[in-house]
Amino acid sequence: MSPAVSRQVAALAAVCVLAPALGACGGGATTGTPAVGVSTTGASAATGAGAAPAAYPALATKNTTRISTADSVGTAAATARIVFPGTAPAQRPGAVALADARDWRGALAGAVLMAAPLRAPLLLTDNGEIPAPTSQALTALAPTGAPSAAGAQAIRLGTAGDPGGLRTVSIAGSDPFTLAQNIDSYRSRVAGGASRDVLIVSADAPDYAMPAAAWAAKSGDPVLFTARDTLPQPTRAALTAHAKPHIYVLGPASVVSAAVERDLSRYGNVTRISADGPQATAVAFARFVDGAFGWRVVDPGHGLVFASPTRPADAGAAAPLSASGTYGPLLLTDARGGLPPSVAAYLLDIKPGYSSDPVRGVYNHGWIVGDPDAVSVDTQATIDGLLEIAPVKP
Numbered sequence: 357m358s359p360a361v362s363r364q365v366a367a368l369a370a371v372c373v374l375a376p377a378l379g380a381c382g383g384g385a386t387t388g389t390p391a392v393g394v395s396t397t398g399a400s401a402a403t404g405a406g407a408a409p410a411a412y413p414a415l416a417t418k419n420t421t422r423i424s425t426a427d428s429v430g431t432a433a434a435t436a437r438i439v440f441p442g443t444a445p446a447q448r449p450g451a452v453a454l455a456d457a458r459d460w461r462g463a464l465a466g467a468v469l470m471a472a473p474l475r476a477p478l479l480l481t482d483n484g485e486i487p488a489p490t491s492q493a494l495t496a497l498a499p500t501g502a503p504s505a506a507g508a509q510a511i512r513l514g515t516a517g518d519p520g521g522l523r524t525v526s527i528a529g530s531d532p533f534t535l536a537q538n539i540d541s542y543r544s545r546v547a548g549g550a551s552r553d554v555l556i557v558s559a560d561a562p563d564y565a566m567p568a569a570a571w572a573a574k575s576g577d578p579v580l581f582t583a584r585d586t587l588p589q590p591t592r593a594a595l596t597a598h599a600k601p602h603i604y605v606l607g608p609a610s611v612v613s614a615a616v617e618r619d620l621s622r623y624g625n626v627t628r629i630s631a632d633g634p635q636a637t638a639v640a641f642a643r644f645v646d647g648a649f650g651w652r653v654v655d656p657g658h659g660l661v662f663a664s665p666t667r668p669a670d671a672g673a674a675a676p677l678s679a680s681g682t683y684g685p686l687l688l689t690d691a692r693g694g695l696p697p698s699v700a701a702y703l704l705d706i707k708p709g710y711s712s713d714p715v716r717g718v719y720n721h722g723w724i725v726g727d728p729d730a731v732s733v734d735t736q737a738t739i740d741g742l743l744e745i746a747p748v749k750p
Contacts, residue, residue, distance in 0.1 A: 419739075420736055428669035432480045432489075433489035454511065465540075547576060558584065635689075662722055670725050687702075
């Protein structure tokens with residue numbers, strides 16, 4: 357951001373830094389605001405058709421759009437319909453991936469199947485059953501069959517339920533490490549080769565792991581899991597198959613230890629991406645670049661996705677938003693649905709500006725994932741203001 361833009365919005369930064377005291381940047385759902393979305397009010401809310409004026413600003417503001425779902429099952433179904441409207445064959449996916457809603461690790465690892473060539477959005481089952489939002493999404497999406505996957509229409513991950521009536525491939529894995537390895541192996545086969553970059557995240561710290569799903573969906577780089585102090589054998593085998601990849605560890609030594617980092621260096625060059633807390637680490641990842649790896653979102657004109665760390669499966673469910681449309685990294689609110697100062701400062705830094713005509717500017721857009729219990733309406737409004745293009749005085 358230019359010094360001129362920074363001067364223009366310095367006052368807004370001060371407001372957001374003081375948000376915990378003032379309540380200006382979130383911290384709970386606004387009383388009386390309806391939770392609008394597929395999981396609460398049905399199809400009309402999912403499409404926006406017939407939404408009452410009282411549904412706003414929760415449903416949308418000028419710079420944000422909310423996927424107002426009460427759980428990750430609804431998030432996955434709504435996201436898949438948003439990315440693949442299905443009104444024409446070209447707007448239907450070749451295949452969908454299915455993970456169990458109770459297994460956030462499987463949902464994160466499965467996000468990589470949204471990358472080319474499969475372009476398979478994630479849907480969620482529940483304890484082996486196909487819940488109504490997933491069933492309705494499957495009917496509307498009507499997968500055409502993925503040529504790169506021998507015509508498969510559905511890819512079941514781990515203990516996910518069987519969709520029935522579709523040509524289905526199953527990827528097994530009795531633990532998150534093995535499932536992630538097998539997903540990576542399958543994706544490498546259909547893509548015609550293993551990726552040169554790999555993400556390593558904690559299997560026990562979902563808030564640090566969540567941002568990896570967005571990048572996997574966009575890039576095709578796999579998400580592999582580790583324990584804090586021990587690198588599991590399935591992850592070792594996956595890294596060996598990548599033949600000395602670039603390895604990126606997401607999170608501090610408190611969740612992926614220095615000993616594991618040293619062990620990883622046997623398999624490739626290791627870079628750790630970390631900051632003070634999961635929210636700041638997500639920001640660091642959004643800024644990060646190393647050759648072809650990394651979002652490098654350090655300027656205006658981008659899409660951004662905002663989710664709550666209390667709903668980790670939302671990261672995989674919403675990952676197609678980062679791999680289509682305006683593309684962009686996943687950022688995290690705090691556990692109460694408020695906007696952390698590190699995220700507010702980042703949005704301020706990439707805030708768009710214009711000198712004479714805003715029509716000639718660039719714009720940021722934010723997807724808000726979850727109902728107001730997950731990400732408050734106050735937070736959404738503050739994000740909207742931070743995303744807004746602002747005049748720059750010479």
